[in-house]
Amino acid sequence: MRTALLVTRRELEAYFTSPLxxxxxxxxxxxxxALTFYLGGFFERGRADLAAFFVFHPWLYLxxxxxLGMRLWAEERKSGTLEFLLTLPLGTTAAVVGKFxxxxxxxxxxxxxxxxxxxxxxxxxxxxxxxxxxxxxxSWLMAGGFLALSGVVSALTKNQVIAFVGATALCFLFMVSxxxxxQGVFQGWAPAALVDVVASFSFLTNFDAIQNGVVDxxxxxxxxxxxxxxxxxxxxxxxxxxxx
Amino acid sequence: xxxxxxxxGLTKQFGALTAVDDxxxxxxxxxxxxxxxxxxxxxxxxxxxxxxxxxxxAGRAELCGVDVQREPERARAKLGYLPEGAPAYGEMxxxxxxxxxxxxxxxxxxxxxxxxxxxxxxxxLDSVWRRPIEALSKGFKRRxxxxxxxxxxxxxxxxxxxxxxLDPNQKFEVRRxxxxxxxxxxxxxxxxILEEVDAICDRAIIVANGRIVADGTPSSLEARAVDHxxxxxxxxxxxxxxxxxxxxxxxxxxxxxAANDEGGEGEIVLLVRPAHGTDVLARxxxxxxxxxxxxxxxxxxRGRLDDIFRTLTxxx
Ligand SMILES: Nc1ncnc2c1ncn2[C@@H]1O[C@H](COP(=O)(O)OP(=O)(O)O)[C@@H](O)[C@H]1O
Ligand SMILES: [Mg+2]
Numbered sequence: 001m002r003t004a005l006l007v008t009r010r011e012l013e014a015y016f017t018s019p020l021x022x023x024x025x026x027x028x029x030x031x032x033x034a035l036t037f038y039l040g041g042f043f044e045r046g047r048a049d050l051a052a053f054f055v056f057h058p059w060l061y062l063x064x065x066x067x068l069g070m071r072l073w074a075e076e077r078k079s080g081t082l083e084f085l086l087t088l089p090l091g092t093t094a095a096v097v098g099k100f101x102x103x104x105x106x107x108x109x110x111x112x113x114x115x116x117x118x119x120x121x122x123x124x125x126x127x128x129x130x131x132x133x134x135x136x137x138x139s140w141l142m143a144g145g146f147l148a149l150s151g152v153v154s155a156l157t158k159n160q161v162i163a164f165v166g167a168t169a170l171c172f173l174f175m176v177s178x179x180x181x182x183q184g185v186f187q188g189w190a191p192a193a194l195v196d197v198v199a200s201f202s203f204l205t206n207f208d209a210i211q212n213g214v215v216d217x218x219x220x221x222x223x224x225x226x227x228x229x230x231x232x233x234x235x236x237x238x239x240x241x242x243x244x
Numbered sequence: 245x246x247x248x249x250x251x252x253g254l255t256k257q258f259g260a261l262t263a264v265d266d267x268x269x270x271x272x273x274x275x276x277x278x279x280x281x282x283x284x285x286x287x288x289x290x291x292x293x294x295x296x297x298x299x300x301x302a303g304r305a306e307l308c309g310v311d312v313q314r315e316p317e318r319a320r321a322k323l324g325y326l327p328e329g330a331p332a333y334g335e336m337x338x339x340x341x342x343x344x345x346x347x348x349x350x351x352x353x354x355x356x357x358x359x360x361x362x363x364x365x366x367x368x369l370d371s372v373w374r375r376p377i378e379a380l381s382k383g384f385k386r387r388x389x390x391x392x393x394x395x396x397x398x399x400x401x402x403x404x405x406x407x408x409x410l411d412p413n414q415k416f417e418v419r420r421x422x423x424x425x426x427x428x429x430x431x432x433x434x435x436x437i438l439e440e441v442d443a444i445c446d447r448a449i450i451v452a453n454g455r456i457v458a459d460g461t462p463s464s465l466e467a468r469a470v471d472h473x474x475x476x477x478x479x480x481x482x483x484x485x486x487x488x489x490x491x492x493x494x495x496x497x498x499x500x501x502a503a504n505d506e507g508g509e510g511e512i513v514l515l516v517r518p519a520h521g522t523d524v525l526a527r528x529x530x531x532x533x534x535x536x537x538x539x540x541x542x543x544x545x546r547g548r549l550d551d552i553f554r555t556l557t558x559x560x
Pocket of ligand 1: 281285286287289
C-alpha cells in the first residue's frame with residue numbers, strides 16, 4: 001500500500017508536468033459546459049438542479065476517459081519504463097492500483113473544477129444539494145469504471161491509438177448494455193436471468209439511478225466491484241504481457 | 245555467504261525460439277563478470293529472468309540467497325538493476341526520479357539525503373540534477389540509470405549494456421566507476437564490446453544462441469584462441485622460402501604461414517603456430533640462428549579475445 005501510494009504520487013506529478021493534464025481539464029470543462037448550456041438547456045429548464053449537467057457525463061467520459069487511460073500501460077511498455085518500474089521492489093498489484101488511483105484522482109480533480117456550476121445553481125435557486133453531491137459521487141464512480149476498463153485495454157498494447165479505440169469500444173459496450181438495442185440481442189434466446197445480468201452491467205442504468213439522488217448500495221457496489229475486477233484483470237494482463 | 249548470484253539452468257522459450265537455453269553460473273562477492281555475446285544471444289533475456297521481470301520456463305535464480313521467483317520483492321530489494329537502454333520517466337528530473345526510487349526502496353531522512361548526494365557526486369550529475377531527463381544527452385541518461393541501480397548501495401548489481409552508445413570518455417568514466425565500487429559487490433555487466441572485458445572484468449561468460457560457450461578469466465579465454473602464442477618472425481622478402489623450410493622443421497611447430505599485409509616494404513612476416521598452444525619462442529629463435537636467417541624482428545603474440553569470441557559465437 002505504501003508503494004502504491006508512492007506510485008500514485010509520482011503519476012500525479014507526471015500528469016501536471018505534462019500538457020496532457022491541462023488539455024484534458026480544459027476540454028472537459030469546455031465540453032461539459034457547452035453540453036449543459038446548449039444541449040441540456042440549463043437555463044431554459046428553469047429548474048435549480050444539475051441534471052442538465054450530469055446527464056451528458058456518460059457520453060463525455062466515453063471519449064475523455066479512454067484518452068486519459070490509454071497511456072497508462074501502453075506508454076510504459078513502449079518506452080521500457082515498465083521494466084524499470086516492475087523491477088523495483090514493488091509488486092505488480094501496487095503498480096496497477098497506484099497508477100489507477102492517480103488517474104482516478106486526476107479525473108476527480110477535473111470534475112471538482114466544475115464547481116462554478118454548483119455555485120451558479122445555488123445562486124439562482126435553492127437546489128437539493130444532497131442530490132447534487134450524489135450526482136458528483138455517481139459521476140466520479142462512473143469515471144472510475146471507465147478508467148479501470150481503459151487500463152485493461154491499455155495493458156494489452158504498446159500502441160496508444162489502439163488502446164484508445166479499444167477502450168472506447170469496451171466502455172461503450174458497458175455503457176449501453178441496459179438499452180433496448182442491446183437487450184434485444186439477448187432476449188429471445190438467453191435466459192431471463194442472463195438478460196438481467198447484462199442489463200445490470202449498464203453504466204447508464206447505474207449512473208441514472210445515482211444521479212437521480214438515489215444513492216442505493218447496489219449501485220455503489222456495482223461500480224466498486226467492477227473497478228476491483230477490472231484492476232485484477234489488469235494485474236494479470238500486465239504480468240502476462242511483460243515480456244512481449 | 246560469498247555467492248551473491250546463483251543461476252541454475254535458466255531457460256526461456258519465445259514460441260519456437262529458445263532464447264536462453266539452460267544457462268548456469270555464479271557470481272561471487274568482489275567479482276565483476278562480463279556477460280558477452282553478439283546481439284540476440286540472449287543476454288537481456290537472461291538478465292530479465294534474473295531480476296524476475298520475466299518468468300523462467302525452467303531453472304532458477306538466487307539473489308543473495310533469495311529465490312527471485314518465490315520471493316520477488318525481497319530478492320529485488322537486494323538487487324540493483326539497469327535495464328537495457330536505461331529507461332526512465334522522461335518528464336522527471338534526476339532528482340525526482342532518484343527520490344522516487346529511494347522512497348520505494350524505503351530510504352528516508354538523513355540516509356536518503358546522503359545516498360542521493362553520493363550518487364549525484366559519484367556519477368557527476370550535478371549539472372543536470374534539476375533538468376528533465378528527456379532533455380539530457382545519452383551519456384547523462386545512462387548515468388541516471390546507473391545511479392538508480394546503485395542508489396541503495398546493493399551488494400548485487402546487474403547492468404545491461406551500461407556503456408552502450410557512450411563516447412569513449414564516458415565509457416572510460418563508467419568503467420572506472422564500476423571498478424571503484426566492485427570490491428565488496430558482485431557485478432554482472434552485459435556488453436558486446438570486447439575491450440570492456442579486458443578493462444573491467446575478472447571473468448567473462450560468452451553466450452551464443454542462448455547457450456554459454458565459454459566461461460573463464462579473460463586470459464584463459466585468450467589462451468583458447470587458435471593463434472595464441474603464435475610467434476611472428478619478420479624477414480626480408482627474399483629469405484621467404486629458406487625461412488619457411490627452416491622454421492617448419494623446428495620442434496613443436498604445427499604450421500608456418502605468411503601473414504597478409506604485415507611487415508614493411510620488402511619484408512615478410514611469417515606466423516609460426518605452435519602445436520597445442522605451447523610456447524615455442526625459444527625454439528624458433530634457435531632454429532633461425534642455426535639456419536642463419538636474417539631475422540629483423542621476432543615476437544610472441546597473445547591470443548586475441550575477439551578471435552576467440554568470433555570463433556565461439558559464429559560456429560553455432
Ligand atoms: N519478448 C520477446 N518475444 C519474442 N522474442 C524475443 C523477445 N525478447 C527477446 N526475443 C528474442 O530472443 C533472442 C534473445 O534476445 P535478447 O535477450 O534481447 O538478446 P541480447 O540481449 O543478447 O541482444 C533474440 O532472438 C530476440 O529476438
Ligand atoms: Mg540485449
